Amino acid sequence: xxxxxxPHKSELRKTPLNALHRRLGAKMVNFGGWDMPVEYPxxxxxxxxxxxxxxxxxxxxxxxxxxxxxxxxxxxxxxxxAVQHISxxxxxxxxxxxxxxxxxxxxxxxxxxxxxxxxxxxDDFLLVINAGTREKDVNWVRENxxxxxxxxxxxxxxxxxxxxxxxxxxxxxxxxxxxxxxxxKNYWFTHxxxxxxxxxxxxxxxxxxxxxxxxxxPSDVATSERVWNQVMEAGRExxxxxxxxxxxxxxxxxxxxxxxxxxxxxxxxxxxxxxDRYCKMEKGDSIGRTALEHAKAVGLKRTLVGIEMIxxxxxxxxxxxxxEAGEAIxxxxxxxxxxxxxxxIALAYVPPAxxxxxxxxxxxxxxxxxxxxxVPTPFYKRQKKTAxxxxx
Amino acid sequence: xxxxxxxxxxxxxxxxxxxxxxxxxGITDYAQHELGDVVFVExxxxxxxxxxxxxxxxxxxxxxxxxxxxxxxxxxxxSNGELQNTPEKINTDxxxxxxLVKVRPTNAAELNGLMDASAYEAYIAAKSTExxx
Numbered sequence: 026x027x028x029x030x031x032p033h034k035s036e037l038r039k040t041p042l043n044a045l046h047r048r049l050g051a052k053m054v055n056f057g058g059w060d061m062p063v064e065y066p067x068x069x070x071x072x073x074x075x076x077x078x079x080x081x082x083x084x085x086x087x088x089x090x091x092x093x094x095x096x097x098x099x100x101x102x103x104x105x106x107a108v109q110h111i112s113x114x115x116x117x118x119x120x121x122x123x124x125x126x127x128x129x130x131x132x133x134x135x136x137x138x139x140x141x142x143x144x145x146x147x148d149d150f151l152l153v154i155n156a157g158t159r160e161k162d163v164n165w166v167r168e169n170x171x172x173x174x175x176x177x178x179x180x181x182x183x184x185x186x187x188x189x190x191x192x193x194x195x196x197x198x199x200x201x202x203x204x205x206x207x208x209x210k211n212y213w214f215t216h217x218x219x220x221x222x223x224x225x226x227x228x229x230x231x232x233x234x235x236x237x238x239x240x241x242x243p244s245d246v247a248t249s250e251r252v253w254n255q256v257m258e259a260g261r262e263x264x265x266x267x268x269x270x271x272x273x274x275x276x277x278x279x280x281x282x283x284x285x286x287x288x289x290x291x292x293x294x295x296x297x298x299x300x301d302r303y304c305k306m307e308k309g310d311s312i313g314r315t316a317l318e319h320a321k322a323v324g325l326k327r328t329l330v331g332i333e334m335i336x337x338x339x340x341x342x343x344x345x346x347x348x349e350a351g352e353a354i355x356x357x358x359x360x361x362x363x364x365x366x367x368x369x370i371a372l373a374y375v376p377p378a379x380x381x382x383x384x385x386x387x388x389x390x391x392x393x394x395x396x397x398x399x400v401p402t403p404f405y406k407r408q409k410k411t412a413x414x415x416x417x
Numbered sequence: 418x419x420x421x422x423x424x425x426x427x428x429x430x431x432x433x434x435x436x437x438x439x440x441x442x443g444i445t446d447y448a449q450h451e452l453g454d455v456v457f458v459e460x461x462x463x464x465x466x467x468x469x470x471x472x473x474x475x476x477x478x479x480x481x482x483x484x485x486x487x488x489x490x491x492x493x494x495x496s497n498g499e500l501q502n503t504p505e506k507i508n509t510d511x512x513x514x515x516x517l518v519k520v521r522p523t524n525a526a527e528l529n530g531l532m533d534a535s536a537y538e539a540y541i542a543a544k545s546t547e548x549x550x
Contacts, residue, residue, distance in 0.1 A: 070453050071479050271479065271480050275479060339456075362456045
């Protein structure tokens with residue numbers, strides 16, 4: 026057995042709930058420089074947490090993620106113009122109270138980061154960004170919003186962000202807020218009183234492929250712990266468990282959601298990543314658009330596919346994909362056992378010639394060629410109505 | 418979970434138990450707890466020679482691949498076939514039915530250099546203190 030390298034605790038960043046996770050006996054890991062819970066043995070661990078989210082409800086501390094607000098400067102319109110310049114999706118199509126998935130691109134058409142853009146007002150936007158790219162993203166936004174009449178605020182440390190996810194998430198949330206949650210569709214949001222905290226952002230977003238909500242509460246430790254405990258208490262009757270980054274990864278992988286540094290990075294473009302539908306070329310100029318037009322004309326050299334292992338063996342991040350002859354043809358970006366499917370799955374970049382569903386290819390696992398095949402994605406898709414809703 | 422007094426232990430959290438001319442090897446309770454739920458095990462075929470300090474197989478959880486290092490040199494007589502369908506035995510009974518391989522040790526004297534149960538317990542207690550420091 027290898028001993029896990031213990032990161033030097035004092036060097037890692039901590040969310041306001043760090044002490045609480047440690048009191049719960051969470052196994053902690055260094056994620057992008059943050060001391061985060063990977064699983065909670067007291068919940069039964071990763072697989073139990075994953076299953077709880079798919080069938081009931083789980084709660085995640087995702088406060089390590091970042092928040093950038095872009096709002097009007099001296100005159101209105103500058104914030105929208107700035108967002109349109111740096112974000113590939115079309116923010117002008119967002120209603121107030123609506124959010125969408127997008128990405129910030131480099132001039133090469135590759136990824137700075139992916140982002141959820143929330144339209145708070147006519148000319149007021151909140152960008153929620155990844156933990157590992159917080160500073161890079163804030164600098165990127167500040168730099169590229171400079172020529173627009175807008176104000177950029179880094180609010181990352183202002184919020185404790187909790188993700189309550191699963192088919193019973195709405196039942197838990199209804200006990201904590203009197204905001205009308207049934208009126209909030211997927212990828213829409215509202216502000217309401219949550220656990221007594223006025224004007225709290227409640228978004229029907231998440232990274233699990235299940236229904237769920239993300240709430241943004243003040244980041245002082247006392248409030249953060251109080252809200253977490255109230256969420257746990259409200260969720261008790263639905264079997265809520267605290268969930269760590271371990272199951273966050275298996276849940277998003279099953280739902281084919283990209284992870285920065287894996288499926289998307291500064292070396293991968295929008296077309297390769299298969300994120301065409303979030304890139305609105307027709308909206309006008311945006312950073313990366315010219316390079317993407319050129320890339321489209323040239324054609325794809327590699328494309329992201331889902332694969333399922335046929336031979337015994339677990340394909341993991343960065344493992345080599347090869348053909349029957351054992352020649353390298355691609356690479357696994359994310360791979361893991363799938364607790365929901367009971368199979369070993371992965372996302373991988375392969376040449377278009379290997380991308381048809383049913384194509385057999387091989388993953389090199391510790392020197393052995395293990396058979397796999399290309400399968401449709403997402404690997405898992407949630408049912409639109411829960412059994413509870415169907416009965417009533 | 419108690420650490421059997423008649424087993425010997427390595428710094429990499431393997432245990433070895435001698436029964437006459439054969440020895441059984443597994444990973445410790447501490448190791449299985451660190452790993453999480455075991456989902457997959459890869460073990461050598463009978464006849465394979467394993468060498469002290471070298472990896473002879475892997476135990477995998479959802480999140481991690483862990484190499485198993487031989488506490489002593491020898492020839493594999495049997496690998497625990499049950500672990501193919503019920504790898505979770507490593508979590509529930511790491512010192513018993515979660516055993517990995519049975520070997521014929523080449524040199525029984527090698528085991529004298531390994532930790533006994535109280536030395537191993539002290540070793541992992543020190544690790545836990547480090548982790549929460």
